[in-house]
Amino acid sequence: MKISRRSALVLAAGVGLFAVPATSAQAAYYNQYETVAGIPSAHECTAAQGFAAGSTYLYSVKIGLDDTRSLIYRTNKNTGSTVIMTNGTDDLPYNSWLGHANDMTLVTIDGEYHLFVVTMTTEGAQLVKLRYSGATYYKVGSYNIHLDGAPKAVSGVSKISQTDSTLHFFFKSGRNVYRGSMGLRDESGTITLTDAFDLKVAGAPVNGEPVPDLEDFTNQGFLYHPATKDLFYPLTKKNRSIVLVYRNITMDTSGTVSSDPDISFRITSSAYPDLFEIESLGISAGTLYFNTNRAKSSSDGNHDGVHAFKDFTAD
Numbered sequence: 486m487k488i489s490r491r492s493a494l495v496l497a498a499g500v501g502l503f504a505v506p507a508t509s510a511q512a513a514y515y516n517q518y519e520t521v522a523g524i525p526s527a528h529e530c531t532a533a534q535g536f537a538a539g540s541t542y543l544y545s546v547k548i549g550l551d552d553t554r555s556l557i558y559r560t561n562k563n564t565g566s567t568v569i570m571t572n573g574t575d576d577l578p579y580n581s582w583l584g585h586a587n588d589m590t591l592v593t594i595d596g597e598y599h600l601f602v603v604t605m606t607t608e609g610a611q612l613v614k615l616r617y618s619g620a621t622y623y624k625v626g627s628y629n630i631h632l633d634g635a636p637k638a639v640s641g642v643s644k645i646s647q648t649d650s651t652l653h654f655f656f657k658s659g660r661n662v663y664r665g666s667m668g669l670r671d672e673s674g675t676i677t678l679t680d681a682f683d684l685k686v687a688g689a690p691v692n693g694e695p696v697p698d699l700e701d702f703t704n705q706g707f708l709y710h711p712a713t714k715d716l717f718y719p720l721t722k723k724n725r726s727i728v729l730v731y732r733n734i735t736m737d738t739s740g741t742v743s744s745d746p747d748i749s750f751r752i753t754s755s756a757y758p759d760l761f762e763i764e765s766l767g768i769s770a771g772t773l774y775f776n777t778n779r780a781k782s783s784s785d786g787n788h789d790g791v792h793a794f795k796d797f798t799a800d
Contacts, residue, residue, distance in 0.1 A: 538767025
């Protein structure tokens with residue numbers, strides 16, 4: 486199913502000057518974005534969830550039917566051309582394996598491209614591995630994730646690194662981040678989590694000032710960018726989305742970490758007053774991309790999309 490390109494530039498409501506010093510601190514502040522493409526509902530899948538950015542394509546998931554069905558969309562980041570990818574395992578446009586599909590990360594193994602998707606459930610697999618070629622994907626692995634001997638429904642996944650034999654991930658549940666590793670070519674097994682660090686939210690500056698109700702925002706996915714050792718953490722509440730940035734994160738990071746007060750992202754949308762949720766993020770060629778759940782009202786919610794923050798470049 487091909488979806489027409491949405492080429493218009495969308496500016497977040499309530500925007501100010503972009504990447505200029507805040508009044509109370511010399512803080513880089515980003516609050517404008519452009520829409521690469523709209524991601525409309527199809528096959529009874531209505532809610533945007535996981536997201537990942539590749540070198541040419543952006544991958545996003547929409548789920549439906551009580552988390553029993555999901556679609557994966559592939560968007561050309563340069564043209565906005567979007568297709569629903571084919572489930573090559575069952576020869577269908579949708580699949581039934583990804584649960585809530587709250588987050589995902591890209592991994593190349595032996596020259597082949599893969600998506601690792603967290604299901605956010607304690608039943609069955611907590612992590613699913615997909616191999617894809619072009620606009621077709623195949624289920625090639627499923628894994629249990631355990632913490633203290635019990636299944637753990639993690640909500641975020643991001644690759645840290647890989648060797649010739651091992652994959653290392655950060656997993657997230659709420660504000661708690663864990664480490665987990667698996668064999669590079671394993672198709673099943675159990676990943677045992679170990680505590681890594683906690684993300685401090687209370688008092689985090691956004692545009693130089695704390696957001697009073699930030700602790701009431703909803704957790705979403707997250708992104709670890711190994712090239713810069715930065716972790717990007719989206720939080721949402723109704724029509725507000727904020728991304729905090731945590732610096733110098735490594736495999737050895739522990740304790741409680743605070744966000745960088747000198748950089749922040751926020752969208753406050755009047756165009757989508759009922760809902761503007763950044764679900765997850767990805768970086769490609771230095772651009773910070775993200776996907777959204779967007780709604781103008783409870784009866785007008787089919788406005789999800791994939792987007793990019795303007796003027797920000799990940800070094």
